[in-house]
Amino acid sequence: MSIEVRNVSKNFGTFAALTDVSLTVATGELVALLGPSGSGKTTLLRIIAGMEDPDSGSVLLEGEDATTQRIQQRKVGFVFQHYALFRHMTVFDNIAFGLNVRPRGLRPSKEEIRDRVMRLLRLVQLDRMADRRPAQLSGGQRQRVALARALAVEPKVLLLDEPFGALDAKVRKELRRWLRRLHDEIHVTSVFVTHDQEEALEVADRVVVMNEGRIEQVGTSEDVYHHPANPFVYNFLGDVNLFHGRVENGQPYLHPGAEGEGHALVFVRPHLLDIQHEPSGEHSFKARVTHINPAGPVVKVELISEWGQPVQVNLTQERYRELRLQKDASVYVIPRELKAFIE
Amino acid sequence: MKTRGQKRILPGFGLTMGFTLVYLSLIVLIPLSTLFLKASSLSLREIGDIIMTSRSLAAYRLSFGASFAAAGINAVFGLIVAWVLVRYKFWGKALLDGLVDLPFALPTAVAGISLTTLYSEKGWLGGVLAEVGIKAAYTRLGIVIALTFIGLPFVVRTLQPVIREIDPEVEEASAGLGARRWQTFLYVIFPNLLPALLTGFALAFARALGEYGSVVFISGNMPNKTEIVPLLIMTKFEEYDYAGATAIAASMLVLSFLLLLTINLLQWWSRRHHAVA
Numbered sequence: 001m002s003i004e005v006r007n008v009s010k011n012f013g014t015f016a017a018l019t020d021v022s023l024t025v026a027t028g029e030l031v032a033l034l035g036p037s038g039s040g041k042t043t044l045l046r047i048i049a050g051m052e053d054p055d056s057g058s059v060l061l062e063g064e065d066a067t068t069q070r071i072q073q074r075k076v077g078f079v080f081q082h083y084a085l086f087r088h089m090t091v092f093d094n095i096a097f098g099l100n101v102r103p104r105g106l107r108p109s110k111e112e113i114r115d116r117v118m119r120l121l122r123l124v125q126l127d128r129m130a131d132r133r134p135a136q137l138s139g140g141q142r143q144r145v146a147l148a149r150a151l152a153v154e155p156k157v158l159l160l161d162e163p164f165g166a167l168d169a170k171v172r173k174e175l176r177r178w179l180r181r182l183h184d185e186i187h188v189t190s191v192f193v194t195h196d197q198e199e200a201l202e203v204a205d206r207v208v209v210m211n212e213g214r215i216e217q218v219g220t221s222e223d224v225y226h227h228p229a230n231p232f233v234y235n236f237l238g239d240v241n242l243f244h245g246r247v248e249n250g251q252p253y254l255h256p257g258a259e260g261e262g263h264a265l266v267f268v269r270p271h272l273l274d275i276q277h278e279p280s281g282e283h284s285f286k287a288r289v290t291h292i293n294p295a296g297p298v299v300k301v302e303l304i305s306e307w308g309q310p311v312q313v314n315l316t317q318e319r320y321r322e323l324r325l326q327k328d329a330s331v332y333v334i335p336r337e338l339k340a341f342i343e
Numbered sequence: 344m345k346t347r348g349q350k351r352i353l354p355g356f357g358l359t360m361g362f363t364l365v366y367l368s369l370i371v372l373i374p375l376s377t378l379f380l381k382a383s384s385l386s387l388r389e390i391g392d393i394i395m396t397s398r399s400l401a402a403y404r405l406s407f408g409a410s411f412a413a414a415g416i417n418a419v420f421g422l423i424v425a426w427v428l429v430r431y432k433f434w435g436k437a438l439l440d441g442l443v444d445l446p447f448a449l450p451t452a453v454a455g456i457s458l459t460t461l462y463s464e465k466g467w468l469g470g471v472l473a474e475v476g477i478k479a480a481y482t483r484l485g486i487v488i489a490l491t492f493i494g495l496p497f498v499v500r501t502l503q504p505v506i507r508e509i510d511p512e513v514e515e516a517s518a519g520l521g522a523r524r525w526q527t528f529l530y531v532i533f534p535n536l537l538p539a540l541l542t543g544f545a546l547a548f549a550r551a552l553g554e555y556g557s558v559v560f561i562s563g564n565m566p567n568k569t570e571i572v573p574l575l576i577m578t579k580f581e582e583y584d585y586a587g588a589t590a591i592a593a594s595m596l597v598l599s600f601l602l603l604l605t606i607n608l609l610q611w612w613s614r615r616h617h618a619v620a
Contacts, residue, residue: 051515071518078519084512088534098520101530146516153520 001062001075001156001189002027003048008057010043017043018054019213028187030180032200035210036236041193042161044210048191049159050074061157074157077150077188081162083142085134091145092117092130098153120148123182140171147179151186160192164199172196176203197237201225209233231341234267241268241311245340252340254283255307267339270314274334275301275323284334287311289327294320301325303333375596382593385586393590398566399575406572407598409483410551413490418544421498422536428499429506443499446492451556458489459561481563486571489557494547501543505536538614545606552599 003025010018018040025031033041046052048059050071058067066074086094093100095117099108108116121127124144134142143163150158163179164172180203183190194200200207201221209216209224209232217229228234235242243254245266252266276284287303290310299320301313311333315323325331382390393399428440446454462469462479472479479485509532517527555573562569570578572595579588 049519051519071515072521072523076519078516080512080516082510082512084510084516086513086517086531097517097522097530101517101520101522101526149516149520 002060003157003189003191004060004063005044005048006058006060008044008047008054008059010040010047010052010054016213018047020057021213021215022057023208023215023218025189025191027189030183030190030192030203030205032204032207033191033193033210034195034197034200034207034236036195038212039210040213041195041210045159045161045191045193048157049076049078051078075153075155076157076159077153077155079143079146079150079158079160079163081165083134083139083146083166085142085146085149087134089133090130091121091126091132091134091137094134094145095120095149095152097149116152117148120152123151124148138171139167140175143167143175147182151188155188158188158190160190162193162195164196165194172199179203201237209236211236228339231265231267234339234341239270239312239314241270241273242266243268243309247340247342252338254285254335254338262342264340264342267341268335268337270300270312271298272335272337273311273313274319274336275303275313275315275325276332276334277323279332280334283338284332287331287333289325289329289331292325292327303331305333378589378593378596381585381589385590389586390590390594393587394594398570399572399591401567402570402572402575403595403598405483405486405570406552406595407602409486409490409571410548410554412487413494413551414544414548416487416491417494417498417547418540421495421543421547422502422540424495425499425502425506429503443496446494447496451493451554452560454492455489455557455560458485458492458557462488462561480561481565481569483569485561485563486558486569489561490551490554493554493557494551497546497550498540498543501539501546502536505539509535538610541606541610541613545603545610548606549599549603552595 003023005021005023008018008021009016021040021044023044033044035041043052047054050059050066050069050073054067058065060066061074061076086097089097096113099113099116102108107113118127118130121130124147126141126144126148129137129141129145134145137145143166147160147163164175167175176199179192192203201224204221206218206220207224208218211232217224217233219227224233225237228237234240243266245252245254245264247253247262247264252264254266254268279286286306289301289303291302293300294317297317298314299317301315301320303311303313305311313333323331385393394403424443428436428443459480460466462472462485464470464473464478464480466480469479477484479488513531514527517531518524522530553573555571555577558571559574562571562574564570564574572591576588576592576595579585579591
């Protein structure tokens with residue numbers, strides 16, 4: 001089922017949580033709402049679910065206006081950051097809940113419910129945990145139960161609010177890959193909220209970058225990462241060095257220019273900077289090495305530029321060995337690719 | 344907690360346990376045991392004769408019945424009051440919250456006299472009730488009213504922290520799965536409240552059983568009709584019938600203890616079956 005959000009605004013007191021937000025999600029798509037906390041992403045998700053009413057604007061599900069529909073009628077599955085499982089019920093009863101509360105005429109038979117719950121338990125790989133209570137499960141297991149519970153009612157739309165936010169880093173990675181595979185299997189239209197750019201870029205078909213109650217950019221991972229629409233998006237997606245440079249004749253320069261002349265924000269990602277012992281080209285600048293972290297797939301080198309700005313450079317292990325870098329060494333930094341936004 | 348060989352975080356189990364036993368003995372067990380000592384001067388047959396008179400039996404029925412009814416009323420309306428006080432923000436909430444404790448603080452005789460004035464046929468509420476043919480003061484209904492008044496804080500105060508702990512997201516999850524409001528309440532919220540509700544009920548019930556001060560004013564104290572057990576005990580005292588008074592008191596104690604024990608077991612059972620993490 002497709003989702004369409006039209007010109008939605010929402011205020012909490014004097015705080016504008018959403019300002020004139022419009023968004024379309026196609027049937028079967030997996031979309032991430034990405035943004036810092038307070039950017040309005042959770043509010044948008046809750047408005048789609050019907051847990052919050054927009055001050056203005058409308059929400060359409062499958063082309064039909066759902067703005068006045070209550071949450072019970074919208075047929076959405078919702079997964080909470082802190083699981084919100086029913087702690088007095090077993091895993092089985094949690095998943096069966098949505099089916100058990102249906103009016104008698106629409107309720108599947110006991111056997112059907114049993115079959116469906118067991119099928120879902122296998123899907124989330126928890127078939128041996130049916131009789132446990134939520135308190136006896138790990139965080140990752142609880143979130144999978146919550147997902148199975150949401151899927152049990154066969155929702156037209158699946159909404160996930162920071163589904164992996166409360167989990168530790170390793171489980172989070174496993175679970176998000178698993179979510180991607182699951183989505184490829186069942187193709188339910190899904191929207192998930194996250195503040196983790198890596199998670200959004202890795203899992204989603206399309207990423208919606210939000211900031212201060214507005215949508216900054218909508219696009220595929222490739223789009224938003226390589227063709228950011230504005231400084232915010234570039235800054236938010238991945239590590240970045242920010243230079244208060246200038247633009248002359250359409251050419252960006254990292255060095256700060258004279259007052260008021262073609263002033264521009266120039267961004268360079270750490271892996272697009274190189275270090276050499278000699279100056280090369282008009283963009284290179286002198287810098288002093290302040291810290292080296294050689295652990296991990298890339299070597300992270302921190303430097304101070306000749307005009308006193310901290311700069312981060314990521315080198316490959318081979319390049320690092322080749323350069324034989326030392327702390328406090330004087331070197332030259334050469335950008336391979338610049339991205340400038342004129343102020 | 345068996346902790347042989349295992350380190351306790353707080354030391355002094357022996358000391359605190361010893362203190363607990365001495366304290367409970369001094370405050371509760373020794374006074375009660377003198378009651379049983381006194382009662383033991385009577386043979387079982389004599390005790391039976393005292394208890395089985397129609398006047399005593401009527402008093403037992405009334406005391407347990409009215410207390411049960413009052414605790415039941417408090418369980419229902421106390422739950423609503425606690426819910427409103429925890430879940431909603433409104434002007435004067437702190438004041439209302441403070442009002443709940445008043446029945447604790449008010450001398451019971453004051454409560455009894457005000458309730459009697461209010462519910463007598465010339466009182467504000469009693470007048471209205473009289474018009475529809477209901478007599479409140481000097482009847483069993485009046486007793487239930489007084490007992491409800493003094494029992495209210497127990498239910499509200501035991502439920503409040505438990506309601507505060509319920510995550511509103513759980514209700515949203517339930518609604519999102521298609522549950523109607525009453526289903527969310529019955530299947531999701533209520534099981535979490537049940538142990539605390541039973542505790543509140545038991546406390547209100549116990550308090551009502553022992554209540555004397557407020558009831559004597561509103562009940563009219565007619566033997567066989569509106570005479571509660573505590574009053575019967577007082578009457579026996581005033582007639583210098585110490586043996587009779589202790590016999591009734593001791594039997595009341597045993598019965599109350601058995602009832603409270605049953606409620607505690609029920610509560611323990613409900614806590615196990617709705618295991619709270």
